[in-house]
Amino acid sequence: xxxxxxxxxxxxxxxxxxxxxxxxxxxxxxxxxxxxxxxxxxxxxxxxxxxxxxxxxxxxxxxxxxxxxxxxxxxxxxxxxxxxxxxxxxxxxxxxxxxxxxxxxxxxxxxxxxxxxxxxxxxxxxxxxxxxxxxxxxxxxxxxxxxxxxxxxxxxxxxxxxxxxxxxxxxxxxxxxxxxxxxxxxxxxxxxxxxxxxxxxxxxxxxxxx
Numbered sequence: 770x771x772x773x774x775x776x777x778x779x780x781x782x783x784x785x786x787x788x789x790x791x792x793x794x795x796x797x798x799x800x801x802x803x804x805x806x807x808x809x810x811x812x813x814x815x816x817x818x819x820x821x822x823x824x825x826x827x828x829x830x831x832x833x834x835x836x837x838x839x840x841x842x843x844x845x846x847x848x849x850x851x852x853x854x855x856x857x858x859x860x861x862x863x864x865x866x867x868x869x870x871x872x873x874x875x876x877x878x879x880x881x882x883x884x885x886x887x888x889x890x891x892x893x894x895x896x897x898x899x900x901x902x903x904x905x906x907x908x909x910x911x912x913x914x915x916x917x918x919x920x921x922x923x924x925x926x927x928x929x930x931x932x933x934x935x936x937x938x939x940x941x942x943x944x945x946x947x948x949x950x951x952x953x954x955x956x957x958x959x960x961x962x963x964x965x966x967x968x969x970x971x972x973x974x975x976x977x978x979x
Contacts, residue, residue: 804862
């Protein structure tokens, strides 16, 4: 029912504004709670049961998708949040607490956990208006306890360089393959940021702090 390649999965983000607008046209004034946002097919979502995937390969409508545990899910979920942030939802859930779409397994956290933990601290906080030029990345900004935060995600399979202007950021947390080789997703080090350009590797995510 859904193609399993990376590009097709990322393209599903483009459908979210129309889906939400359609829901509002059917039920104006009703609270909208979106989620859980997962890559694998949730149970009982389709008429047929989601396919088993014991080998954890990329396949359509499988309950378990291997990308849910990697950088892809972190970038996809930030793209999801950035896409719907301006649509005045009442609540949004990224991933699950357990099962094939969990953000962790036991004491092992997956990259998605970094995004969920960071964005949950911004829940209910004022968003900062962004002007975004270019394609291939997602951006979301809000005012948190440490000041203005700008979250960026590379939605492509190639490195991408993004320029920032109009606000000053002094620190950065960079979630990519190199960072994960040195520490777990919940302990990504905060590093000095001199401003200007951010280079994100394949499906990389970063948090800039003002």
